[in-house]
Amino acid sequence: MDMTFAEKILSKYSNLKEIVPGQIVTVQPDHLLTHDNTAAIIQKIKPEINEYGIYSKSLPIIVLDHVIPASSEKTANNHKIIREFVKNNKIENFFDVGNGICHQLVIEKGLALPGKLLLGSDSHTCSYGAIAAFSSGIDRTEAASLLLTGETWLKVPKSIKIDLTGFLNPGVYSKDLILHIIGDISASGANYCSVEFHGNVKNFTIDDRFTIANMGIEMGAKNALFFYDEVTKKYLNQIGVTDSSYNPINADIGAKYYKELKYNLNEISPVVACPHTVDNVKSVEEVTNIDIQQCLIGTCTNGRFSDLKIAAEILKDKKIDSDVRLLILPASKDIFEKALNYGIIEILVKAGGVILPPGCGPCLGAHQGVLAPGERCLSTANRNFKGRMGCKEAEIYLASPATVAASALFGKITDPREVIDK
Amino acid sequence: MKIWRYGDNIDTDMLFPGKYVYTCSIAEEIKPHLLEDLDPSFSKNVKEGDIIIAGKNFGCGSSREQPVIGLKAVGIKTVIAISYARIFYRSAINQGLFLIECPEAVEAYSDGDKVEIDMENGKIFVGNKTFIFPKLPEQIIAIRDAGGLLEYTRQKLKKR
Ligand code: SF4
Numbered sequence: 001m002d003m004t005f006a007e008k009i010l011s012k013y014s015n016l017k018e019i020v021p022g023q024i025v026t027v028q029p030d031h032l033l034t035h036d037n038t039a040a041i042i043q044k045i046k047p048e049i050n051e052y053g054i055y056s057k058s059l060p061i062i063v064l065d066h067v068i069p070a071s072s073e074k075t076a077n078n079h080k081i082i083r084e085f086v087k088n089n090k091i092e093n094f095f096d097v098g099n100g101i102c103h104q105l106v107i108e109k110g111l112a113l114p115g116k117l118l119l120g121s122d123s124h125t126c127s128y129g130a131i132a133a134f135s136s137g138i139d140r141t142e143a144a145s146l147l148l149t150g151e152t153w154l155k156v157p158k159s160i161k162i163d164l165t166g167f168l169n170p171g172v173y174s175k176d177l178i179l180h181i182i183g184d185i186s187a188s189g190a191n192y193c194s195v196e197f198h199g200n201v202k203n204f205t206i207d208d209r210f211t212i213a214n215m216g217i218e219m220g221a222k223n224a225l226f227f228y229d230e231v232t233k234k235y236l237n238q239i240g241v242t243d244s245s246y247n248p249i250n251a252d253i254g255a256k257y258y259k260e261l262k263y264n265l266n267e268i269s270p271v272v273a274c275p276h277t278v279d280n281v282k283s284v285e286e287v288t289n290i291d292i293q294q295c296l297i298g299t300c301t302n303g304r305f306s307d308l309k310i311a312a313e314i315l316k317d318k319k320i321d322s323d324v325r326l327l328i329l330p331a332s333k334d335i336f337e338k339a340l341n342y343g344i345i346e347i348l349v350k351a352g353g354v355i356l357p358p359g360c361g362p363c364l365g366a367h368q369g370v371l372a373p374g375e376r377c378l379s380t381a382n383r384n385f386k387g388r389m390g391c392k393e394a395e396i397y398l399a400s401p402a403t404v405a406a407s408a409l410f411g412k413i414t415d416p417r418e419v420i421d422k
Numbered sequence: 423m424k425i426w427r428y429g430d431n432i433d434t435d436m437l438f439p440g441k442y443v444y445t446c447s448i449a450e451e452i453k454p455h456l457l458e459d460l461d462p463s464f465s466k467n468v469k470e471g472d473i474i475i476a477g478k479n480f481g482c483g484s485s486r487e488q489p490v491i492g493l494k495a496v497g498i499k500t501v502i503a504i505s506y507a508r509i510f511y512r513s514a515i516n517q518g519l520f521l522i523e524c525p526e527a528v529e530a531y532s533d534g535d536k537v538e539i540d541m542e543n544g545k546i547f548v549g550n551k552t553f554i555f556p557k558l559p560e561q562i563i564a565i566r567d568a569g570g571l572l573e574y575t576r577q578k579l580k581k582r
Contacts, residue, residue, distance in 0.1 A: 024559045024561045024562065026561075036444060037443075040447050040487075043447075044572060045572065048575075048576065048579060052579050066444070067444050072445070074444065074445055075444050075445075078444065120485075121485050122484075122485050123483065123484050123485045123509055125485075137485045137509050138485065138509065138512060139485050139486075139487050139490075139509055139512055139513035139516060140485070140487045141487065141513070141516040141517065141570070141571050141572055142512065142516055142571060144572060144575075145516075145571050145572060145574075145575040148575055148579060149575055149578065149579070153561055153562075186478075187431050187479055187482060188430075188431070188478045188479035188482065188505055188507070191479065191505055191506075191507065191508065192508050217509075220479060220482065220507055220508070222508055277431050277433075279431075364440045364441075364443070364484075365439070365440045365441045366440060366441055366443060366444055370441075383435075383483065385433045385434075385435040385436070385483060386435060386436060386459055386460075387435045387436070387439045387440065387441070387459045388435050388440060390440075390441045392439070392458075392459035
C-alpha cells in the first residue's frame with residue numbers, strides 16, 4: 001500500500017506494517033526536546049525519577065532559551081533546578097543560557113536528521129520538517145511521561161500535499177509564502193494534519209524551509225515538512241553530518257492525501273499578518289503607512305544568518321526612524337558570531353538596532369521588549385496573538401525580515417520592494 | 423450551571439497569558455488569570471459544573487498546560503467546540519479534562535438554550551435537539567480512566 005510520509009515514518013516507529021489515519025500508535029522518539037519548562041516537567045515526576053531514573057540520557061535535549069538571562073528569582077531558580085537535573089542524570093544534550101533558541105540548536109547541532117522522529121514540549125517543534133524529520137509538539141505531562149518511559153501515543157494524521165510551482169519574485173520570501181498559505185487555509189486549515197511540501201522547492205534553502213515548517217503549527221498542523229534532497233544533503237554535510245548517519249523517508253507516489261493544494265510562487269507578494277490572528281493576512285499594500293513603535297527581527301522563525309543579512313542589506317548606511325525601536329534577536333550564538341564576522345551586526349547597530357542575547361527574548365512577552373498599551377510591533381516571529389508580547393492592548397503584525405527592516409526605516413509598515421529595487 | 427460562549431481560535435494566550443507562564447504553574451496561581459485578556463468576568467464568576475461552548479480551533483497556539491489545569495481546577499465540566507488544536511486536545515486527555523468535538527451541537531446552540539450531557543452514551547442535548555459525539559479510542563480511555571497520563575505511566579512503571 002502506498003503511504004504518505006507521516007504514515008510511513010509512524011509505521012516504522014510503531015513496528016506496524018500498515019497503518020491508517022486516525023489510528024493510535026505507540027512510538028519511541030529519537031529525541032525529546034524541552035526548554036525552560038523542564039523545571040515544571042521534572043517537578044511532576046520527582047519521586048518516579050528517584051525511584052526508576054530517567055529512560056535514557058541521550059533522549060532529552062534541554063535548552064535554556066525562553067527567559068534568558070533569568071528575569072527574576074523564580075526563573076533563575078528554575079534554571080538552577082534544570083542544571084542540577086542535567087548534572088545528576090548526565091543528560092547528553094544540554095545547552096545553557098546564551099547558546100540559542102531550542103529549535104535552531106536542534107537543527108544546527110545535527111540532532112534532527114532525515115527520517116528521525118522527535119517530539120518536544122514546545123509547539124514549534126514542528127520546525128524539524130525543514131530537515132525531513134517528523135517532529136511535533138506535545139505537552140508537559142507527556143514530556144514527563146516520556147522522560148520516564150521513552151514512549152508515547154500518536155494519532156496517525158491525515159496528510160495534505162502542497163505543490164509549489166514557479167519562483168518567488170525579488171522582495172518576496174518564504175515568510176510571505178507561509179503567511180499567504182495560512183491566510184488562505186486559515187489558522188485551523190491543517191488541524192491534526194501532516195503537511196508535505198512538494199514541487200519546485202530546490203530554491204528553498206534550509207533557512208527558508210525552517211521558516212515554513214516552523215509555522216506549520218500556525219495552521220494547526222501536526223508536522224510540516226520538506227523531503228530530503230540535495231539542499232538537505234549539502235546543509236548536513238556543512239554541519240558535519242555524514243550521509244551514512246541517517247535514512248531519509250519519502251512519501252510513496254500513490255499515497256492518498258486528504259487535500260491537495262497548489263501555489264504558484266510567482267503570484268506570491270509581500271504580506272503582513274494583522275492582529276490578533278496569524279491568518280488575518282493582508283497584502284503589504286493594504287497596510288502601508290500604519291505607524292509602528294517597535295520592530296523585531298529574530299526568533300526561531302526568522303533569526304537566522306540569512307535573515308539578518310537581508311535586514312543589513314536594507315539598513316546599510318541608513319538610520320531607522322527616530323520614533324521606532326529595532327530589536328535584533330539572533331537565533332543562536334553561532335549565527336550571532338557569523339553575523340559579527342561578516343560585519344552584519346555592526347551595520348544593524350549603526351542603523352539603530354539593539355542586539356538581544358540569542359534566545360526567545362520578546363517573542364513570548366515574558367521579559368525584554370514588552371509593549372505598552374496602544375503600541376504596535378512589526379515582528380518576524382510566528383504569533384501575533386493578543387497579549388503575546390506582554391500587553392493585551394498592544395498590536396502585533398507579522399512579516400518577513402525584509403518588510404520589517406524596510407518598515408524600521410520609516411516608522412511605518414513599508415513594502416520592502418520600495419527599498420530593495422532602489 | 424452557566425454556559426460560557428466563545429468564538430473561533432481561542433488561543434492559549436487568551437486562555438492564559440504567556441507573561442505568567444514561568445511564574446504561575448499550580449492551580450491556585452493559574453485560576454485568577456484564566457481568560458483574563460478575553461473575558462475578565464470568567465475567572466470571577468465561573469462555577470463548578472459550567473460548560474464552555476466555542477468555535478473552531480479551540481486552544482490553538484503554544485504548548486501550555488496552564489489553561490487545561492486551570493479550567494479543570496475551576497470545575498469546567500467540559501468544553502464543546504467545533505474543533506480543537508491538537509496539543510491542547512492531547513493536554514486535556516493527559517490531565518483528564520473531558521473535551522467534546524461536535525460542530526452540530528455548537529451550531530445549534532443559541533443563548534439561553536439548556537445544555538445537558540450524557541457522557542456514558544455520548545449524547546448532548548441542546549434545547550430540544552440531541553446530538554451524538556464519537557467514542558474515544560481505547561488507549562485514550564485507558565489514560566482517562568487511570569486518572570490522567572501520569573497515573574497511567576506510574577501504573578505502567580510499577581508493572582515493569
Ligand atoms: S522564539 Fe518564540 S516561538 Fe520560537 S521557541 Fe522561542 S518563544 Fe517559541
